[in-house]
Amino acid sequence: MRISARADYAVRAALELAAADEGPVKAETIATAQSIPHKFLEGILTDMRRGGLVVSRRGGQGGYRLASPADTITIADVIRIVEGPLVSVRGERPPALSYTGPAESLLPLWIAVRANVRAILGEVTLAEVATGGLPDRVRRLAEAPEAWTNP
Numbered sequence: 001m002r003i004s005a006r007a008d009y010a011v012r013a014a015l016e017l018a019a020a021d022e023g024p025v026k027a028e029t030i031a032t033a034q035s036i037p038h039k040f041l042e043g044i045l046t047d048m049r050r051g052g053l054v055v056s057r058r059g060g061q062g063g064y065r066l067a068s069p070a071d072t073i074t075i076a077d078v079i080r081i082v083e084g085p086l087v088s089v090r091g092e093r094p095p096a097l098s099y100t101g102p103a104e105s106l107l108p109l110w111i112a113v114r115a116n117v118r119a120i121l122g123e124v125t126l127a128e129v130a131t132g133g134l135p136d137r138v139r140r141l142a143e144a145p146e147a148w149t150n151p
Contacts, residue, residue: 001087001117003079009036010044010082011075011129017054018070018126024056024063044082051081071127079121086121087114 012034017025027045031038045064048054053073054064066073076086085093087110094110120138128134134142141147 001113004083006040006044007079007083009034009041010048011078012036013041013044014048014053014066014073014078014126015130017064017066018073018130020065023061024065026063029063047082048078053078053081066126069127070130071125073126074122075124075126075129076118076121078126086117 013030013036016030016033027041028038030036030045031041045054045056049056049064052067055067056062056064079086087094089097089110094107094114097107097110099106120141124135124138
């Protein structure tokens with residue numbers, strides 16, 4: 001699985017909004033805080049607004065805010081809005097694939113990968129990440145010695 005810059009920026013922007021204490025946050029403020037190119041961020045925020053993740057208000061007191069509480073929005077929700085399915089193979093969802101011969105077992109393997117990605121990204125909320133309160137299961141996975149070593 002590859003996390004694109006677009007998905008990374010979208011999650012970081014959503015986390016800025018989750019951490020905002022009061023009122024809407026301007027795109028420039030998010031871009032500066034997270035070192036995201038402003039024009040790129042504007043496109044991401046537009047997609048997030050169209051996807052119902054954020055709402056915007058124009059004017060001097062305007063900006064963006066989350067459309068729902070941060071503890072109800074998962075990291076997967078954000079990624080799906082800006083990128084589509086979490087896991088695909090050649091642009092298709094695993095259940096749409098079929099293999100034959102020695103490759104036949106690839107299908108359940110891709111589905112297992114999809115299920116594990118969903119089990120993490122689909123369960124961790126913006127609020128948990130923004131407050132540093134990652135679930136113990138996620139924290140244990142990240143702390144495993146082999147987590148960041150390349151084979």
